[in-house]
Amino acid sequence: MTSCPCGSGQSLELCCAPLLAGAAAATPEALMRSRYTAFTQANAVYLEDTLAPEAKEDYDRAETEKWIKEAKWNGLEVRSSSEDGDNGSVEFVARYSLRGKPFAHHELGSFKKLDGRWVYVDGVMNPRAQQRVVEKVGRNDPCPCGSGNKYKKCCGA
Incomplete structure (x- = not known):
């Protein structure tokens, strides 16, 4: 029993192999994991088959195969x-x-x-987490709770 390359902790046979063989992924995460496994197996056909129609316009199978075979x-x-x-x-x-x-993608x-x-469909590279904005309230500012009193x-008492 081989561990699945996607890191799910399951065996390849129970995790990504059924998807690579044509079964539909139950969730976006399951599809992402199977696509990663396809990269590890240099399965450019599966990568193309799981693209949205608009994403296939820029897909070059030969170039993808060359790149994924060179990568570890x-x-x-x-x-x-x-x-x-x-x-x-x-x-x-x-x-x-x-x-x-x-490298890290x-x-x-x-x-x-x-x-x-x-x-x-597509992806945003190096997404940034939303910045938490903290508003500082001065001692003499109106209280943010809406009471009408000073903070x-x-x-602030």
């Missing part, structure tokens, strides 16, 4: 995934080496469901 795949980290109806997203980091140099991938199957006499 070192692991996948799924940071988050979400699903909202027929749309989904997965933030992930795929680690690989190319000509002996290590950090992406927020977009997915959609077409005819009951999840497909990869120092209300919540």
Whole structure:
């Protein structure tokens, strides 16, 4: 029993192999994991088959095959995934080496469901987390709770 390259902790036979053989992915994350596994197996046909029609316009199978065969795949980290109806997203980091140099591909991938199957649409490279904005309230400013009192006499007391 071989461990799945996608890092799910399951065997390849129970995890990504059924998807690579043609089964539909249940979630955007499952599709992302299977696509990573396809990269590790240099399966450019699967990568093309799981693209949305608009993403296929720029896809070059020969170039992809050349690149993925040269790379050594070192692991996948799924940071988050979400699903909202027929749309989904997965933030992930795929680690690989190319000509002996290590690389990390950090992406927020977009997915959609077409005819009951999840497909990869596009991605944002190196997504940044939303910045938390903290508003400083001065002692003599109106209290943000809406009481009408000064902050120092209300919540700041």
